[in-house]
Amino acid sequence: MSGAQATRLGWVPHVFSLELRKLVAYRADFWAGFLGSLVATLGIAYFLWQAIFEERGGTVIGGYTFHGMMLYYLVVALVAKVVQAQELGVLAQDIYQGTLNRYLVYPVPFFVYKFIETFAHAALFSLQLVLTVGLFALLFGLPPTHGITPTTVLAGLVTALLAGYLYYSLTVLIELSAFWADNVWSLLVMLRLSTSLLGGALLPLSLFPEGAREALSWLPFEYLFSFPARTFLGELGLAEWLRSAGMLVIWAILSSLAIRLLWRRGLRQYTGVGI
Numbered sequence: 036m037s038g039a040q041a042t043r044l045g046w047v048p049h050v051f052s053l054e055l056r057k058l059v060a061y062r063a064d065f066w067a068g069f070l071g072s073l074v075a076t077l078g079i080a081y082f083l084w085q086a087i088f089e090e091r092g093g094t095v096i097g098g099y100t101f102h103g104m105m106l107y108y109l110v111v112a113l114v115a116k117v118v119q120a121q122e123l124g125v126l127a128q129d130i131y132q133g134t135l136n137r138y139l140v141y142p143v144p145f146f147v148y149k150f151i152e153t154f155a156h157a158a159l160f161s162l163q164l165v166l167t168v169g170l171f172a173l174l175f176g177l178p179p180t181h182g183i184t185p186t187t188v189l190a191g192l193v194t195a196l197l198a199g200y201l202y203y204s205l206t207v208l209i210e211l212s213a214f215w216a217d218n219v220w221s222l223l224v225m226l227r228l229s230t231s232l233l234g235g236a237l238l239p240l241s242l243f244p245e246g247a248r249e250a251l252s253w254l255p256f257e258y259l260f261s262f263p264a265r266t267f268l269g270e271l272g273l274a275e276w277l278r279s280a281g282m283l284v285i286w287a288i289l290s291s292l293a294i295r296l297l298w299r300r301g302l303r304q305y306t307g308v309g310i
Contacts, residue, residue: 046143054155060076073112080108097241103178107239109171110191111264113164115236117195118202118259120156123223125149127213136307146294147259150203161192168267168281182269190276191267197283198259202230204290205255211294214301235261255290258283 059065065187088094101105126149129135138145165188167298177183209222210310231237235258240248240261251257271279 046304047147050148050151051155051158055159056154056157056241058156058159069116073109073167076112077105077109081105084108087214097239099239099241100178102175103181104183104239105127105175106152106168106169106178106266108170110164110168110267111236111260113160114168114191114195114198114264114267115231115260116160117157117164117192118193118199119227121149121153121203121206122161123206123227124210124260126207126210127219127272128225130210130213130305131303133307135305146207149207150200151195153199153203154196157196161195163266164192164195183267185270187267191263194266194283195263197280197287198263201255201283201287201290202259204231204287204294206289206298211297211301214305230256233257234259235264252282255283255286258286 084096084104090095094100096104126135129138130151138148141148168183168188172183205226205262206223209219209226212222233251235252235257236259240251240257243251259280262271262283266276
């Protein structure tokens with residue numbers, strides 16, 4: 036790397052560390068919020084699936100034992116925090132209020148700056164993911180049907196961060212419509228709900244009909260939550276992982292190209308005076 040390139044990238048660690056400090060400024064509130072949401076999610080999943088397993092009278096549903104199902108919900112809930120790291124509506128609010136102006140005069144790429152902020156959130160949530168699953172393994176053990184190893188953990192974290200970029204890109208695509216639309220909040224909520232349902236965050240995709248699973252394999256949703264979670268849990272063979280990783284990269288590239296196009300068109304009519 037040349038000296039000029041190093042200078043251009045010298046702001047990245049500063050923005051990353053600044054965002055981390057903002058996140059942990061109120062440590063008690065940060066960890067209380069994390070534990071509260073996690074306990075609520077797992078509590079609902081525990082009683083729901085306990086009733087379903089008892090009613091079905093079986094030991095395996097959708098390829099998961101009850102123990103394995105609880106581990107899946109734990110991992111996918113934490114993966115979702117990594118993937119959905121950024122807040123909704125931040126970019127749209129900047130466009131509405133005209134505060135986008137200050138970013139346009141920064142001597143750094145706008146979307147790189149915003150993604151570094153998001154990446155700081157994702158990095159901290161990744162730490163929570165590893166610590167929480169480690170605690171689960173110590174307290175309850177790991178199901179024999181899952182092959183969690185240091186390799187799968189590392190691959191799962193990398194995959195979750197890549198999925199986070201894809202989710203960030205999809206969110207940005209919707210928020211850029213604020214150049215033309217008065218309110219995009221409902222679209223962002225629809226995106227979060229639809230991706231959670233179709234991406235395996237609410238239900239394992241193994242419970243979906245075969246035709247639906249085949250259709251979803253060509254769409255980006257599966258690669259946001261189910262793919263990183265199953266990678267972390269060691270459920271994927273190398274061939275399946277490579278295919279899924281390739282689809283994730285393809286969707287990330289396509290969404291990045293779409294962002295580039297919408298950004299250029301949106302700036303042509305942006306006035307910067309807010310509403």
